[in-house]
Amino acid sequence: MPPLISAEHLSFEYPNGFKALKNVSFTVEPGEFLVVIGLSGSGKSTLMRTINRLLEPTSGTLTFHGSDVTHIEGDALRRHRQKIGMIFQHFNLIKRHSVLRNTLYGALGQLSSMQSMLGHFSPDLCEKALRNLDIVGIREKADQRADSLSGGQQQRVAIARALMQDPMLLLADEPVASLDPATSHSVMKYLDRINKEFGTTVVCNLHFLSLVRQYATRVIALKAGEIVFEGQPSEITEQWFKEIYGDDATEVEIR
Amino acid sequence: MKRHLLRLGIDVFFGAYIATIIDRILIPRVILDNVTTPFDGMHQALVIGLALVLAVLGSVTSASVGRLILDGSVSGSWQRTVAMNIAWISFTLTVLAGWVVTGISPSALFNGQGLEGAGRIFKALFTPNTDIIGSALLAMVETIYLAFMATAIAVPFSFALSFFAARNLMDHGAIPRTIYVAIRFVTNFTRSIEPLIWAIIFSVWVGIGPFAGMLALVVHTISSLTKQYSEQIEDVDTGPMEAISATGASRTQVVWFSVVPQCVIPFLSFTIYRWDINVRMATVIGLVGGGGIGTMLIQYQGLAQWREVGTIVILIALVVWIMDVISARIREALK
Known part of the structure; x- marks a missing residue:
């Protein structure tokens, strides 16, 4: 089977001249749970955003599911993004809207602007949204306002929203960085379950190595925009850890 | 270069401003008691002259208001004093000219007949x-x-x-x-x-x-x-x-x-x-x-x-x- 993502010599430079990604090449196979690690500012988030093309690579080639998506725009770009669900550190829900509506917004890419802006979501879509809320175990909160939920619950709504896209790939940009340890595991377990049960490929940024060892099938480490490590979670030794995070770093456990 | 021109412009403005206030407002309306003089060649020369003098002095000696405003400070102690004084003179002249132009008149405010009228209205x-x-x-x-x-x-x-x-x-x-x-x-x-x-x-x-x-x-x-x-x-x-x-x-x-x-x-x-x-x-x-x-x-x-x-x-x-x-x-x- 061909790789789901194939990045060749990918670089990204911000308008202010900061080079966030430098000549990055890697592939992601279907069904993988790839974790990207590295210090803040090492280019992890930028990498995520180039994959679903919220950012356009400055140079290099990005192939997704067999087609070159490096510089697509317009409808092609929208279709590309529809195939990729994304969740964020700060959940990014619409705070004042209900959990159900927030979930439905995952389907916006499939709807015409007029249809969706009038607020008409078909019964089928609502049914699907409720099913997805069921998967992340918060169906009973469907009518509550999003900001009345706890952080972990909000992140689960965000996962349900991403599931509305029936994604081939799920991008998770530091999904547990603003959650407490217990909640972190619950969110990671839902991602793991989606990966194993639905076969959805997951690319996830993480900070805690204990989580990496538990959930990742493969690890990429970024340092100053370059890949400095690629391999199995078990291969990250003390020495690699110092290499990735600097000599002063010590590992913090999260149980 | 752009900054230099801007500095020069500020100096020219201050020179012209000081000359204009003195020549157009303070001299005719305070010293000459409301004698309006035409703004003819001699007066124009005065305004342009002072503007040029300040600009040239400012760029040669760096005693420049433009420098003071743009850089926040002027190197050299007497240059600094001169620049500060030009700024203060401009401010003082503005207050004086403002007083004259607004026609501020305490006597009108506390004039007996006027007070009576105001009293009627307030009542x-x-x-x-x-x-x-x-x-x-x-x-x-x-x-x-x-x-x-x-x-x-x-x-x-x-x-x-x-x-x-x-x-x-x-x-x-x-x-x-x-x-x-x-x-x-x-x-x-x-x-x-x-x-x-x-x-x-x-x-x-x-x-x-x-x-x-x-x-x-x-x-x-x-x-x-x-x-x-x-x-x-x-x-x-x-x-x-x-x-x-x-x-x-x-x-x-x-x-x-x-x-x-x-x-x-x-x-x-x-x-x-x-x-x-x-x-x-x-x-x-x-x-x-x-x-x-x-x-x-x-x-x-x-x-x-x-x-x-x-x-x-x-x-x-x-x-x-x-x-x-x-x-x-x-x-x-x-x-």
């Missing part, structure tokens, strides 16, 4: 004529409706325009940026013309009356609300925008589902406050024939019926105060 103001309360209330209602209609008509326009006047939504190409600049320019321009002046323009256009006053407020409200709305849009949390974009949503959908929900409450708050402001403005606009309570006030004032004027002033104060309290309460509740 009348405190003994309002309650007979006209009915018609005054009616005129007040007209003013409130006028302000309400102006706000209601302006809101849809402001709402639509504000998205095109928000930098963060219009930074994706040359055409959007042009639209942004154009809307910002037009709204800034129309806002810098006071509603009172718009009222004069519209009273010529559609005739004196509430309609002209309302149109004046509509123009001013559209530009003010567009500015406030668009600044709110520029302040939204970009996270939800990113999340909605990531689902493959169109640009319109992103704005509608992630920007609008974040703005609805602040927009409401701005709108209610604007209605409150418009009630006050409608009163003032009435003075130039915009209808409502203002027009009634100016009519009684013209007839020197001070007790009636007093009634109206008290009524205006009451209504403005009540509106202020109500709008503050609503805005507080919306938070």
